[in-house]
Amino acid sequence: MTQVEVVFWIFAVVAIASALLCITRKNPVASALWLVMTMFSLAAIFVLLDAQFIAAIQVLVYAGAIMVLFLFVIMLLNLGKAGPSDMLGWVGRLVMLAVAGLLAVELWVVGRVAPADALVRSGESVARLSEEQGAVGMISEPLFRVYLVPFEVTSLLLLTAIIGAVVLAKRRL
Amino acid sequence: MLLGPSLTVSVILFSLGVAGVLFRRNAIVIFMCIELMLNAVNLSFIALAQQLGREGQVIVFFVMAVAAAEATVGLAIMIGIYRHKSSLNVKEINLLRG
Numbered sequence: 001m002t003q004v005e006v007v008f009w010i011f012a013v014v015a016i017a018s019a020l021l022c023i024t025r026k027n028p029v030a031s032a033l034w035l036v037m038t039m040f041s042l043a044a045i046f047v048l049l050d051a052q053f054i055a056a057i058q059v060l061v062y063a064g065a066i067m068v069l070f071l072f073v074i075m076l077l078n079l080g081k082a083g084p085s086d087m088l089g090w091v092g093r094l095v096m097l098a099v100a101g102l103l104a105v106e107l108w109v110v111g112r113v114a115p116a117d118a119l120v121r122s123g124e125s126v127a128r129l130s131e132e133q134g135a136v137g138m139i140s141e142p143l144f145r146v147y148l149v150p151f152e153v154t155s156l157l158l159l160t161a162i163i164g165a166v167v168l169a170k171r172r173l
Numbered sequence: 174m175l176l177g178p179s180l181t182v183s184v185i186l187f188s189l190g191v192a193g194v195l196f197r198r199n200a201i202v203i204f205m206c207i208e209l210m211l212n213a214v215n216l217s218f219i220a221l222a223q224q225l226g227r228e229g230q231v232i233v234f235f236v237m238a239v240a241a242a243e244a245t246v247g248l249a250i251m252i253g254i255y256r257h258k259s260s261l262n263v264k265e266i267n268l269l270r271g
Binding site for chain 2: 004005008009012015016019020022023028031032035038039042045046048049050051053054057058061062065066069070073074076077079087088092093095096097099100101103104107108111125126127129138139142143146147150154157158160161162164165166168169171
């Protein structure tokens with residue numbers, strides 16, 4: 001096992017353990033904080049997979065902005081203490097475990113299939129591109145050329161989300 | 174070569190997210206589990222992008238923007254629901270049930 005693999009598995013175990021704690025904690029604030037831990041570990045894994053810029057915005061946008069929004073709403077609504085029936089009973093838990101396990105097995109089998117040869121490009125390695133153009137340039141070049149229209153549509157989507165959030169959450173306009 | 178292990182971790186995280194959605198009744202925790210699933214999908218995108226080209230990383234960028242929009246609107250809806258019901262338990266939110 002190489003050094004990179006050792007580091008990968010450390011962060012993978014942390015990510016899975018904190019995801020497990022996230023879905024089992026009764027207190028929503030504890031759940032949110034464990035989810036932040038999962039996101040930080042995923043950011044570390046992204047760095048190992050040659051996606052440094054995505055790792056940075058994972059920390060900034062996900063762990064920073066989105067999770068702060070979640071914590072803000074939890075504390076605004078005073079949900080700090082768990083209700084009596086937040087989790088399902090034992091029958092529900094068994095059904096849930098069966099469904100999730102079945103899904104995991106299905107996804108694992110799909111993951112075993114090797115990608116088609118047409119998908120595998122030759123020579124365009126992400127590590128080499130990132131050395132040539134920089135970690136940000138590697139992403140911004142296709143983002144502002146090939147994906148320019150989706151990028152602009154994203155800005156419209158965010159504007160719609162802002163307006164929608166204000167309209168929904170405000171008591172009277 | 175981290176593709177296989179990354180996809181395995183992604184599968185486990187996605188299934189944990191699905192389990193959380195089925196298992197919890199607090200609407201905000203269900204929402205956090207959806208974010209967990211989005212993160213698992215992002216991980217598989219990035220792992221495959223290492224092999225198949227950088228477009229996967231661009232798609233992850235878009236997924237993050239959509240997730241941010243979804244979180245703001247969803248949390249605003251939850252504030253609205255809490256105002257009416259004084260609870261976020263999904264068992265009690267049954268206005269659309271026939």
